[in-house]
Amino acid sequence: MDFRLTEEQQMLKDMVRKISVSEFAPRAAEIDEKEEFPWENNKILEDNGLLGVQIPEEYGGAGAGMVSLAIVIEEVARVCASTSVILTTQALATDPVLIGGNHEQKLKWLKPMAEGASLGACAITEPGAGSDVTSILTTATAKDGGYVINGNKIFITNGGVSDIITVVTYTDKAKGHRGISMFVVTKDTPGFSVGKEEKKMGIRGSDTRELIFEDCYVPEENLLGGPGEGFKILMKTFNYTRPGVAAQALGIAQGALDAVVDYCKERVQFGRALSEFQGLQWMMAEMALKIELGRTMIYRVCSTIDSEPDSKDIPHLASMAKWFASDSAMAVTTDAVQMLGGYGYSREYPVERMMRDAKITQIYEGTNQVQRIIIANSLFR
Ligand SMILES: Cc1cc2nc3c(=O)[nH]c(=O)nc-3n(C[C@H](O)[C@H](O)[C@H](O)COP(=O)(O)OP(=O)(O)OC[C@H]3O[C@@H](n4cnc5c(N)ncnc54)[C@H](O)[C@@H]3O)c2cc1C
CATH class of the missing domain: 2.40.110.10 (Butyryl-CoA Dehydrogenase, subunit A, domain 2)
Structure with a gap:
């Protein structure tokens, strides 16, 4: 399978990165500190058509598929996990209507959510x-x-x-x-x-x-x-939304690695930049490996959803991506705090926030213990 991004996907990634760096990153610490819903960021997501990336155009979305949604979530989570939660939650709310709703229900509820007019x-x-x-x-x-x-x-x-x-x-x-x-x-x-x-x-x-x-x-x-179809709709919803949570975890981890690399180039101890110590280089290499493996798993399951939405491989691939990417995010962000030393523990730097933000990705939309159950069941089906 070829996981290179298409030209459109690369353009989308560049566009969302630009918005994330200029608009979301400067506000991320304040949003965390004040514990306030980021309405301004929500408006930016809405104005740029990012709240229904994977929803068909007929129902107000961009019709760009799950790989595109994963790209958007990763880029936003890289700088502000709280803002990325708007994206993952919108998917969790819209997918039951997309999966279980009839045409009228989709026009009535899916469309305003995909357009961003309704949360x-x-x-x-x-x-x-x-x-x-x-x-x-x-x-x-x-x-x-x-x-x-x-x-x-x-x-x-x-x-x-x-x-x-x-x-x-x-x-x-x-x-x-x-x-x-x-x-x-x-x-x-x-x-x-x-x-x-x-x-x-x-x-x-x-x-x-x-x-x-x-x-x-x-x-x-x-x-x-x-009546009685709710469980089926919900399980299928999770198959499509767990890769989004995985992408959120991936973004948080990537943001932490970026911060570590920048810091280690600047910080001097024992007369040398931290980036010259092999002990720290190897930690960074391990972080990069976990991030790239997670990204590969996410693109794999998302491209399967895009090309073969009823594939029997999706439930366990989604669980694997979510489990691996979220455990990686926890490990990467914890190491990131360590590598920035006392500054990593301080709220002056973003890595302590990233470590706190990473934890939820191991818990919601099925804990990582539940993901193990799903994967184990797939071995005996
Ligand atoms: C910030 C946040 C946002 C959330 N958003 C939403 C939302 O939008 N909508 C929504 O409906 N819910 C939401 N949740 C709820 C979330 O999905 C649940 O917290 C999660 O599914 C775990 O359920 P629980 O907390 O009841 O833990 P429990 O199910 O009680 O689990 C406790 C522990 O036991 C483990 N465990 C449970 N069963 C087994 C088993 N069979 N084998 C091995 N271990 C097991 C779990 O992995 C966990 O470690 C959110 C939670 C949080 C914290």
């Missing part, structure tokens, strides 16, 4: 249901030609800033995962409210919320796919 969130997790989605308690009960949703979701990214939320519920608990259904709920729906904001270790510019559904009535046209 999206995807609500799966609950206090008692994280890795095991089937233990959710949220229910959707059929009533008057629609459904009444009741339940509490936690840790929902963009929960407090989104217009459109895709929600995972049970329509028939007795059927287990075959009784799970996904709905679209808009923020103005009576019975829907936003709860407390989570205070976090990293990606502190992203909005992480509790969402409450209390006798929240939605018409039948808000059901994605049929």
Whole structure:
């Protein structure tokens, strides 16, 4: 397989790098410090058509595919992980509509999200249901030609800033995962409210919320796919979104390596630049290896999604990319702090933020333990 970028992809990469360096990098530390959602950066993503890169043009996107989305996420995460979360979350919210929605639903909800006019969130997790989605308690009960949703979701990214939320519920608990259904709920729906904001270790510019559904009535046209199709839609969504989280991890790692290389060229100890010490050169070589391997795995799974979207290889390739790239990001950023010494630990330099930002990529959209389960299952299918 040839992973060279096409001319269009290279142009996209150059364009996003330029925006990231000039607009996002200077604000990254302040966004982290103030723990504020980066509305200005969101507007820049919207104005440049970056919130629906992989969505077909018919539904308001660029129709540029998953490799392109991975390129965009990497470039943004390289300088500001919090801003890159807007991209990964928009994909997590739009993909259930793209996968499970009919034409009318796509025009109504996918299009405004892909165009960037509406922000999206995807609500799966609950206090008692994280890795095991089937233990959710949220229910959707059929009533008057629609459904009444009741339940509490936690840790929902963009929960407090989104217009459109895709929600995972049970329509028939007795059927287990075959009784799970996904709905679209808009923020103005009576019975829907936003709860407390989570205070976090990293990606502190992203909005992480509790969402409450209390006798929240939605018409039948808000059901994605049929009743009981929610689990299938969700699993397919993850197959397409985990490579995005992997790209986010990759960007964070690349940003840390860039900072290390710059620092080691300048910093002098024992009369020599740090970059001349072989002990540190070998650490940098190892960082570069992890980053390049991760990038290769991400392009491999993304190009498979683009060329063969129903390939049976996608679930385990997506899990491998997410697991490897996120573990690499954690290792690379931790080493980056070490290599900058005391300055690495200081908030004057970006690597401590990158180390805190990297951690979440090992946890959300399936922890790396869950990715191991998926990969192991693929060996026996
Ligand atoms: C910042 C942030 C943003 C998030 N955004 C969203 C969002 O937008 N939407 C959403 O729905 N959720 C979101 N989440 C939730 C996230 O996806 C879950 O936290 C994650 O899936 C893990 O679930 P849990 O926290 O309940 O951990 P648990 O499932 O309780 O896991 C605890 C530990 O046990 C391990 N474990 C669990 N089961 C097994 C097993 N079978 N074998 C081995 N080990 C196992 C896990 O790997 C983990 O280490 C977010 C979380 C955070 C922190």
